[in-house]
Amino acid sequence: ISCKIQMLLVATVILASCFLTAKLWKRLAKYVMDLFTMRNIIGPAQLPLVGNAHQFEYGGAAFYRQIMEFGRQYQDHPMFRIWVGIYPIVVLQKAKSVESILSSSKHITKAFQYDFLHTWLGTGLLTSAGEKWHSRRKMLTPAFHFSILQDFCPVFSEQSRVLLQVLDDQLNADGQAELDIFPYMGRCALDIICETAMGCQVHAQTEQNSEYVASVANMSEIVMRRLKNPLYYSESLFARSRLSAEQNACLGVMHAFTTGVIAERRADFAAMSEEERRDQMAIRRRRKRLTFLDLLLFESETGAKLTDSDIREEVDTFMFEGHDTTAAAMTWCLFLLGRHPDVQAEVHKEIDAIWEEGRLSPRAT
Template identity: 45%
Template sequence: MALVLGSYTVASFIVTLLVAFVTYVMYQLLSRFMHKWKEMKPIPGLDQTYPILGNALYFKSSAGEFFCQLVQLTEQFKKEPLMKLWIGPVPFLVLFHAENVEMVLNNPKHMDKSYVYRFLHPWLGTGLLTSTGDKWRNRRKMLTPTFHFSILTEFLEVMNEQAEVLMGKLEKAAGQGPFNCFNHITLCALDIICETAMGKKIYAQSNQDSEYVRSVVYCEMSDIIIRRVRMPWYWPNFVYRLLGDGKEHDRSLKVLHSFTESVIREREEYISNNESDSESDEGSRKRRAFLDMLLKTTDEHGNKLTPKDIQEEVDTFMFEGHDTTAAAMNWAIHLLGSHPEVQRKVQQELQEVFGSSDRPVNMDDMKKLRYLECVIKESLRLFPSVPMFGRSICEDCTENGPTQAGEKLVAAGHREARRSPNPATAAAVFWPLHVCGQRFALMEEKVVLSYILRYFNIEAMQKREDLKPIGDLILRPEKGIWIRLTKRTR
């Protein structure tokens, strides 16, 4: 009896402690929320704000509808310098005017990533995309030299080869009526990034059912993450694993990390066995990859990157170099198919550079494809691959509203109507002589788009309002990009 009573007393004591702890935590959260809410009350925002949950109940569960809400909010508050949104107990200041976004980008003190970037850490670690402060600066200093001219030239060979594979697939679809080109372009981009980043051929364009390809293209790790971001009740890890997408998240993560880990081991063995970059048994030197540079690069003190450092940069490069580039090319294809006059100008430029030749694209061609570059950059203005980014403010700002150190920003720019010759329609007008792209991505986009436009005429099958962009980590059309291709006579 005493034993039972003692056990009961211990259990009651533990439960009481647990309840007290939870009550204390909730009190602290509510107290901080109310303090911050009063402090930020002068900043315009939504009325539907609740303790702890913030505006989360206002958000639509569908990714497409959620992004539409954000676009509508920028229109609703366009006369204000900024607006506020509460995602759970965390307030975010939303910037959407170019000069305000520029204020953040041009200030080196505002380099800390926003709170929600932590949900990328299990996937990408703290590589270039997600790191802050000294780690970001040192890592960027180490990695920038790896993209020198010779390695980019070798990357160009891969881009040409995979673009030719894509042409074979598109040739079968040409003249057969409307089809969705989104996955065709995405698989091509995935083949390019796997070979250039990791030195690994995965043949995604011919083997799209492989587990890795399914995890990257169809399971969409980024979709899983952004779903969690807009539902703050899933932010605690134990809740997410118990009630949310935790199992799906971990399964996809295991596939992605297992693949990159195995590739890193393979490249390490190859480099250790071929230190002199001598000829292989097949008689030709194995192409260098971004991973090779990572394995050999050192900082100013001669220190190499750790295995963890290498893993997070490879995973980051795979994400940034595949999803973003594929989205950019798909949006450009839609816009070219919707504006025949622009498409003709691009094809005229291609005729001047290539004539009727089927030769690959070389580095000299890159400089000559100026109008195509304008088209790509204007497509990015209208449909930015990454529609928003987040920062934590590291010092008080007063130029564009009361912004204090520690507050979180979400910046979404590009469609700045006030800076256009026709402000009333600037957000919708496709005007390639506007200006925006990193060197590797721009190379890939020029190569793939130049191949498509040399061989085919594109006709868009959707109007702008049919696209329904989904603004997850990457901006995608809800139902793909539907086009009709016809072969060109040259």
């Protein structure tokens, strides 16, 4: 019997070795092919197998400045490339190049690095592809109709006022003439997206101890740290890291929060008859703000039959996309206005003119 066990163990080891060798060979062959493909794209010198990973700055701000420096270094080129281990990343620098990709409805499969978001976002609109992406996009497009977005102007106004008060308090408390505005814009955007997407308030700007707000910020940082470390590209290695434990803790908080909000709102729907639900949606469209979650729940009852898991992945997706990228865009806009006072003056003049013409009400500004 022991002889048979030994033979079985030997066979298992041989098969496992063959499998790992084949997998490694396939990955190395892909690496060589990528080297050949990228040979004409300019970029910083890289080391074999390591790429540029050894050069990356650890902190988020320092890494951002490093990428910006690469951009300035290769500003005369439409794109440049960097290597994270054996994985190439191409950075586009011209609007036309970006437009051709973002406007495509065919090339929608994201790079495998987007898989790092699956534990958080599932396969929602950001990370899905194929038929699921097309059907979800078609279903969600009405949520961004101008009339619906216009209903949320009071939310934008209210949270903007909170932002101004927070900034004023911070400057008065520190006695400083300047501060890093991005964290404040991020919390403002999070307050806005929570109320518009889920119909609930998290008070990210005024309550610093919110577990959900902290988890969103920490999860975003974890994803970025993983992107910069090629060792964490391996699921098995990442699962054994301290970063994975931190991620699981954040996911527990965030998923519990969105699941609770969905369950509460679905219970409200379940308590109504089908006619009442339709009437309720009509009333909300006519008199009240219709949240993104309301639209998904209504669709789950009348059309696509979405599960709670389907709804959560779309809500989580828009929570992620709606606060982080929006905060970056708002911060960049303010930065450019600060760098170009003449344009800032024109914007101010335009807003004053719109106000004087009565095209904006005090409630919506």
